[in-house]
Amino acid sequence: MTIRVLLADDQAIVRTGMAMILAAEDGIEVVAQAADGVEAIQQAELHRPDVVLMDIRMPRLSGIEALRHLHRPQAAHTPKVVMVTTFDDDEYVHQALHHGACGFLLKDAGPRLLAEAVRSAASGEALISPSITVRLLRQFARPAPAAAPAPSSPLSQRETEVAVLVSRGHTNTEVAAALHISAGTVKTHLTHIQAKLGLRNRVEIAAWAWESGLAR
Numbered sequence: 409m410t411i412r413v414l415l416a417d418d419q420a421i422v423r424t425g426m427a428m429i430l431a432a433e434d435g436i437e438v439v440a441q442a443a444d445g446v447e448a449i450q451q452a453e454l455h456r457p458d459v460v461l462m463d464i465r466m467p468r469l470s471g472i473e474a475l476r477h478l479h480r481p482q483a484a485h486t487p488k489v490v491m492v493t494t495f496d497d498d499e500y501v502h503q504a505l506h507h508g509a510c511g512f513l514l515k516d517a518g519p520r521l522l523a524e525a526v527r528s529a530a531s532g533e534a535l536i537s538p539s540i541t542v543r544l545l546r547q548f549a550r551p552a553p554a555a556a557p558a559p560s561s562p563l564s565q566r567e568t569e570v571a572v573l574v575s576r577g578h579t580n581t582e583v584a585a586a587l588h589i590s591a592g593t594v595k596t597h598l599t600h601i602q603a604k605l606g607l608r609n610r611v612e613i614a615a616w617a618w619e620s621g622l623a624r
Contacts, residue, residue, distance in 0.1 A: 411530045414457040415441045416448035416474065417492060418466045422515065426461060429519045436526055445469025449477050456485045459529045461513065463492045464500050472503050479508035488529040502615075510609045528579075532595075532610070561620075562604040568622065570597040574610050575617035 413430060415423045415438060427438045439455045442448035444466045452460060460478070464471040475489050490511040491504045501512070513525045563571065566587070573583045580598075584591045598610060607613055617623040 409435070411436045411459060411526055412439045412455065412457045413437065413526055414439060414448065414451055414455060414460045414487070416443075416445070416451075416460060416466065416471065417463040418443050419463075422463075422492075426522060429522050430526065432519075433523045433526075436523065443467075445471060445474035448474045452478055452487060453485070457487050459526050460487045460489045461492055461526070462489050463515075464504065472500055472507065475504060475509060476507045490525050490529050505611060505615045508608055510611055563601060567597050567601050567604075570594060571601055571613050571617045572622050574598070575614040575623040577614075 413436060415426050417423050417426075420443070423441050423443075427441065430436045430438050439457055440451040442451045446468045448460065448462060448466075448471075449469070451457075462471040462475060466474075471491060475491070477483075478489060479486055486508075488510050489508065490513050491500075491509045492515055493501070493512050494515055504512075510529050511525060513522065517525070561568065569587060570583055573586055578586065580591045580594045583594045587594075598613065601613055602608065605613070605616055607616060614623070
């Protein structure tokens with residue numbers, strides 16, 4: 409099954425480079441490109457991509473605002489959105505998390521990581537780079553007196569263990585290996601965690617773990 413991708417970045421050379429890299433990948437097709445947030449929304453509604461690689465800073469409409477529009481409750485189609493960022497974009501990360509971004513990618517990421525970001529987002533394993541995501545999430549962790557969950561936490565012990573490992577950037581396969589369970593069981597735990605906490609994806613689970621103090 410081909411993963412349909414929309415590239416949204418105001419720098420043509422960045423879009424061209426990403427498009428060339430992804431064109432060489434089996435099972436990935438770049439169906440559209442956009443130079444700003446307004447055009448990103450238009451192209452997403454026209455082409456209905458599976459994944460959008462979205463620059464945070466764009467003219468006319470920022471990537472954050474475009475993300476909010478794509479993930480609005482009444483949207484007919486909601487693609488997975490990976491925000492393209494640089495290390496000086498930290499102030500935008502919390503906003504992106506709470507509006508449904510499923511991952512982050514550095515602009516200077518290499519070909520392997522770019523393709524991995526697309527495949528991970530499409531499959532739901534969007535927390536693809538501990539060196540990026542864990543660092544960014546840690547910026548927004550509130551001080552907590554203890555690393556253990558509060559007694560009122562709705563999560564079971566195993567669900568808590570899964571949430572902590574996800575917050576540290578582990579994929580489902582890595583979580584399964586660490587806990588000696590199947591990848592399918594990990595997915596089931598993640599579904600239960602999202603339902604109990606009212607979260608939309610694994611990045612929001614990771615953010616919750618950092619903010620609650622569990623990830624420490």
